Amino acid sequence: MANFAVIGHKGRMGIALAQAIDQAGHALRVGIDIGGDPGVLTGPKEQGCDVVVDFSAPDALSQNLAAAQSAGVPILIGTTGLEDAHFAAIDKAALTIPVLQTGNTSLGVTLLAHLVKEAAAKLGPDWDIEVLEMHHRHKVDAPSGTAKLLGEAAADGREIDLAANMDSGRHGHTGARQEGAIGFATLRGGSVAGDHSVIFAGNEERITLSHSAENRMIFARGAVRGAEWLIGRKPGRYTMEDVLGLT
Structure with missing residues (x-):
């Protein structure tokens, strides 16, 4: 004990x-x-x-x-x-x-981040990476700590700096997606404990790795x-x- x-x-x-x-x-x-x-x-x-x-x-x-x-x-x-x-x-x-x-103590998210890093390393820069997260309406920070953790995992897999390649402020006429960027999208509402997905988008195919928290x-x-x-x-x-x- x-x-x-x-x-x-x-x-x-x-x-x-x-x-x-x-x-x-x-x-x-x-x-x-x-x-x-x-x-x-x-x-x-x-x-x-x-x-x-x-x-x-x-x-x-x-x-x-x-x-x-x-x-x-x-x-x-x-x-x-x-x-x-x-x-x-x-x-x-x-x-x-x-x-x-850590930005997330879930064992499932920990394994997810490991898989994201491996996928980013194996797939290479031709695949666009987007991190999507949703939390309850009371959450005060965005993107979530978990989303940043997953973004860091993707950046580590590509051996790049997340801060220099992070795209989380899309609004209005933003132009084409920047090559090599790791995008973030944030949703807030209801009582969602935490949903996170990392989308790897290639030419004519996509891979989505995700985790849903049903209870804190x-x-x-x-x-x-x-x-x-x-x-x-x-x-x-x-x-x-x-x-x-x-x-």
Whole structure:
């Protein structure tokens, strides 16, 4: 049994995580939400934890990383909407503690990203790549962290930089599709937990690789599995692909 700390434990994912942690036979020892002090992780031994899971907000990441470092415990980061400064902070923290950061903790999406990378590498630049995603009406960032993860997988397969080849702002008279671009389309509405498809469009044929999330419990269970795997690891930067042995 492991003792978990969950940052953002009152949010939708936090509630699902509490259930998944219990189902896996572990204990939610510390729960922190908006306004809470992550420094509690460094409290008395009886309040200690073996791993931190963070599904809070980008603005809180620096404080959360510092708390995990101070406590000397690994941290799994599932927060989306991160920018370059956040990734730099994660890289720095990973020098002293194990850190697993991902845009999606679903085991199915992890395997999908692996397949996308393989397809992009094998099919070559003659095939256009489009990433399509849909989420519930309350989601605040776009494209989703998962869509970006899949786009990165496609870019890695082609050995190109996603930022320099990403097309997510089509509107009006945009002209012809840019050669080598990785396109993104975003849909929002209803209560969709998360649908993602990567379309490889060639001349007179298409391949679509897709994943549908029916309930956010799949993300919670994947996060628990990732956190279990992270306990006892050496300091470093890890991914869900490491958890599934795909690297």
